[in-house]
Amino acid sequence: METARVWIGGEWRAAHAASTFEAENPSTGKKLGRVFPVSRWSDCDRALSAAAEAAHAMEQAPGETIAAFLEAYAQRISDAAEALAATAHEETGLPVTPRLKDVEIPRTVDQLRQAAAAAREGSWRRVTIDRQKNLRSCLGPVGPVVIFGPNNFPFAYNAVSGGDFASAIAAGNPVIAKAHPLHPHTTQLLAEQCVQALAGSGLPKAAVQMIYHVENETGLRLVSDARIGAFAFTGSKGAGLALKEAADRAGKPAYLEMSSLNPVVFLPEGMKENAQAWATQLTDSCTAGSGQFCTRPNLVFVFAGEATEKFLKEVAAGFESRSPHALLSGATRERLDDSIGKLRKAGAELVTGGKNLDGEGYRYANTLLRVPGKKFLEEPEEFQREAFGNEVLAVVVDEPEQMERALEQMEGNLTASVYSSASGADEGVYRRVAPVLRRRSGRFLNDKMPTGVAVSPAMNHGGPYPSTGHPGFTAVGMPASITRFTALQCYDNVREERLPAYLRSA
């Protein structure tokens, strides 16, 4: 088998490979017969030099040129959707329909088009002119952006097609994309479309480069290299924190989306009215994509009582009646099982699930755990262990004061939700818990599950540490997500004819 080539400096080249890996189909557990390289530092070094060179041309490129490239690429992805979805399904086990073909690819195409519109329209620059002082400022490209994509979104967060990619390019930065090793061929196919769109776009050939994988040491070196402008990562907290530390030391802005439990609080009066409906919503949200979303609820808080028992019974029944599709890999399943084991060891009681499923592929039973509020308060950190996959832990509290104390123990999350009675009967408790949760989350919801991240200018897909590395930025939504990959530039007394067009007075 031939080892796939990396895309560096405008060419598909044989990688300087430290080793190779083979992609696998998690639905069957079988190898897919394709071999990909783990790049040595020399590949990264070459990509960094090419990116640094490309950055100069990129920063001169008109917004229209960048927009046209992003649109051409979006169109190519849309046209190739069928083949792309089939490959991604093979590599990730995620369903072709509705997930990959009908939701994720259209969303990816939409993101690229929204980024194109933002590049063309230019308000992301936040041009500020003080004519009296002849002082002009704006945001501009920060320099080459290294992007590490996650395992769970082969398109919408892919390092070579997702939101980070679209944002970095829209601001005029070259991208060095590090594919996720669980869907390398999908990434290769995307890169091929990207290369086609880049040809004749007027952008430099090294505007986009792609490698499949690197060893840990090489990754740390890559994100702290002097030639990069910024670094973006979506993935596990362990890997994210190690990379963040390297980037921080080098003074490189690091935008990370690391982990989130997305707590959902169900208030007692509403529970009496809606136990069944709420159970269905929670079940849908926890089991879609086998729970492999960064915004799926991993922790819910409920008040002890009859209605809650009914609710939990309904959730358990829903979990049992649905057949989960395969997790992204054997390792994903092992980590999920390990986390569930540790939650149980800490004192959580298994309601349903908690085991591997028989048959082909890496499937795991939809899992519901429960723990009393009092117990949760004894070891709040232990019970905030992320279990990435189709699992949820219900914390059953006795009364509002205990609820408030439990929520005050929460770490930073991407989202937090409160369900309450439409009648206003829960208002007193709502007023106690809402501010606590709002401060600990990037997006605060009412009566709604957090899965489903709309690509809207008003979205915040971000949040307090450790859900991300900085609470001031969103990874989704144009033009706000673009600002992550910018530097503030200021022109003081610069002669009119020397200013970039968008800063001139005339």
Next chain:
Amino acid sequence: METARVWIGGEWRAAHAASTFEAENPSTGKKLGRVFPVSRWSDCDRALSAAAEAAHAMEQAPGETIAAFLEAYAQRISDAAEALAATAHEETGLPVTPRLKDVEIPRTVDQLRQAAAAAREGSWRRVTIDRQKNLRSCLGPVGPVVIFGPNNFPFAYNAVSGGDFASAIAAGNPVIAKAHPLHPHTTQLLAEQCVQALAGSGLPKAAVQMIYHVENETGLRLVSDARIGAFAFTGSKGAGLALKEAADRAGKPAYLEMSSLNPVVFLPEGMKENAQAWATQLTDSCTAGSGQFCTRPNLVFVFAGEATEKFLKEVAAGFESRSPHALLSGATRERLDDSIGKLRKAGAELVTGGKNLDGEGYRYANTLLRVPGKKFLEEPEEFQREAFGNEVLAVVVDEPEQMERALEQMEGNLTASVYSSASGADEGVYRRVAPVLRRRSGRFLNDKMPTGVAVSPAMNHGGPYPSTGHPGFTAVGMPASITRFTALQCYDNVREERLPAYLRSA
């Protein structure tokens, strides 16, 4: 002598002091007879708890309440300007007129008033509403802000009255101010005015707290405490990087202004026309405040030739004819002398200065050094050693290509300037050097010295690492500087009556 009290939790309390220190008059080298505490962790701990509590009330405070407080405080500083300037002069050696009373205090008052206007007007929140998706986002307070002020601006950057303070309060955050130990009594007097303005403002008593000094270990613990929202620092690179590392590890946004050489490039044709005028401008810029500005030029680049020799002679003559006032402390002078010694050891030639001045106080001779471009290129890092004070190093290059290579070695700076002929005769060289400098600086100037930082919405007092810790933010200019101390908040499907007023549809 009684040890000064710290302002914690709304009270002037005796500090839990690890030790004490005495302020000194750098113009005379004599102790000022006032004793201040170095706080133990227990003082910080108490301040952190009070700040965390105050943050809840602060985030509910209407912009009008915050604005009225800032304006009342500004008025008090203005009314007390005479006494404040006299004390600051005593502690820093900076001239009362024009510097402290006529420039820095008015600027400080103006900053507080601009922050008040921004708090009242509210555009810093960047409210974004997507009605169709019922999704609303805005910036909100990030939580308690710890501010470490620098030695060189006893008012405009003071932790309890400067730009960081004004920005953090405007966004609705409590402030824990760490005074600079070189002007503790000035800071105490400011805090007293602040306390008066706070009384009856409707803001919590712990909205502002102030300590004088901490040991290094305590400082690291303070900026990485879970109760803080963000951390701001202005000062030396060594201290800044140590604190940044602690804050980074804890996931706390750190905004630092650390060091800058502020390169100024003089192009050859213009030099022939303007040697004398340019020499006067450079001399003024390097000697004002004895060069103790973060934006004073510490490094200039000139082309070898007759005009340049005339220029350097003029600068040397200007340096010799002006009598520098005292540096901020004996340690400041030692560090300056040490840096100059190291630059000379690396191969820089002394043109004038390079020694302590006789008489009272910590005065140092205005110092001009020069080095050939070729030599600079051999050890570019050695020659980018900041010499904080009244010193400048001239790099004399042979031709444009060498100039370009030398500038490509520059680290990130707050500013970079290019002086050129008004006739357009330098345009060719300008086009080569300008992009190189622009990328390495936060503010790029033409025909102007970088000292003098206008408080304008279009200002960028920031820049690439290591001049600051993040290239996307400015420390000066409203409302942009406020965004450093904010978190992005998003409300998804939240019921209308539960939204903050500024996010409602009606």
